[in-house]
Amino acid sequence: MCERAVFLGVDLGSVSTNLVLLDPYTDEVVVKLYLRTNGAPIQALVKGMKQLADRGPWEVLGVGTTGSGRQLAAAILGADVVKNEITAHAVAAIKHNPATSTVIEIGGQDSKIILIRNGVVHDFAMNTICAAGTGAFLDQQAARLGIAIEEFGNLALQSQHAVRIAGRCTVFAESDMIHKQQLGHGVADILAGLCQAMVRNYLSNVAKGKRIAPVVLFQGGVAANTGIRKALESALGMEVEVPDHYDVMGAVGAAVLAKERWTGASRTRFAGFAIGDSSFASTSWECSDCPNHCEIVQIARDGTPLACWGSRCGKHQLAGVENGSA
Template identity: 55%
Template sequence: MKVYLGVDVGSVTTKIAGLDENDELVTHTYLPTQGKPIEMTQLGLKQIKQQLPEDVDICGVATTGSARYLAGVIIGADLVKNEITSHAVATLQYTPQVQTIIEIGGQDSKIIIIRDGIITDFGMNTVCAAGTGSFLDHQAARLDMNIEEFSQRALDSSTSVRIAGRCTVFAESDMIHKQQMGHRIEDIVYGLCQALVRNYLNNVGLGKDIKPPIVFQGGVAFNQGIVKALQEELDAEIIVLPHHEVMGAIGVALLAHEEMVNNNNGSKFRGFGISEVKYHTSSFECKACPNQCEIAQLSLDGQVLARWGGRCDRWERSPSS
């Protein structure tokens, strides 16, 4: 059985998807990154291996997500792609007529505008992570409920409570104030969902031509409250695809397939054995110039596999050398 793997190592979650030759999803996994991208990539691969038959042949691997270069070196990726392209490619595979993709992940959010199957515009949130998954997680924890319950209770809201969503610091104090005033928790939770949606549309979605069909994906798409708020704000149907949380991984697996078909030199995949070895990371400050770049390096058995973080090419090493 031939399989193409896509690995999406994000700041909050790590996703791996495996596609067969007909681009059907045969396996996928979704893990919290917990600040350990290397270990979670290894663990994810281990789980994928267990889900696949013995005679599997990995024909191509590609990585995406904020740790895409790191994951690419560990796995031996044939292709390293940014998240925007990966998400768009995956969504176009399932909904070819899509015109807008809304993606809200753990630490970042994006909007991708598509016309006639081509990306024509995109936007990403800036340094500020207001209105992303981590904030929702944090607020759910503060209200002492898990995120599933949070999602459910948002739907039970009868009247919405207006909460400032411009900045999460203000949103939190606003929420506490509303709690102290005696508003129902359901209404506050839904008010928060609305605030996040407003914030998203006014920041990431600013000046973008949002047209249906609109596909919503990323981990936050699990949250029914946000889906409902988006639907109300945009006054359009919001499509949430099955496996929306692993779309980035699916997209990059599709790209791996495309890449291997176009230039068939055999995959650089280092094998499932990499789940068992111990990678070592370290960092140092470069003293060559006053920039004092912090160089991170990844090594295996005392041999340096890759270095990055410099402002010049001094320490850059490609995965192949």
């Protein structure tokens, strides 16, 4: 069987670990995996790589990583490009629709808005201080109502009259929801109210002061929620597009960036699918050689140190991939 050439993009996030294989000629997504990180990023990554290997064989031309665990993923995989998630999401959005001018990305624990002009990022913002405008908020409230998060959106769409929920803070939202239930409001109406509360939070915290213009792309895990999409559309008064691969757009962006970096002459640093059979361990300690007390993290593969970071002075540093500019 012939090996198929692909670019690998990985988005190692706090809630989900996403892997994507991208066709180098058509930029089509060949395989996508959406796994729960469950607080164990290395295991999630290794598991994902095994699943990819099972569907191979692949010839990986280049690897890009993104997400809050991009350094970790880069160290383990041997990445060619390490990129922050804002840029990665923007790149994927522009690839999906070159006319995109606003990207609304709502993930598990963070949410962002990216404004694009003439095909390049013009402005962006991320949530600060509060997570009331993110997927975690919906997860919690759905769990309280005993509803699977997958059914949330469609139930909300059945609402005839959305109830107003005080959504500034998840805790207060919960007390308000209980109160509204006790008043006799139906679950669908409460869910629709929650969607509106979350959209209000997003627009007033993350997107405050930003000019949202069409084409608007809605991506990130929460884009699966049709209730939120509808609430966004009615709040913005414009159509909101959800791309096919909305849930793995960060990984798509990382793969696109790996492809941009690829020249044909350069060799990838990819460590190979054999990493699925290795054991990885991370250790961390506080260096007490100076008053900075840096937190040092070391990643080892089968007992051999692979990468080490965290010190300000450069001590202990073991180069993985250089961060930042690509």
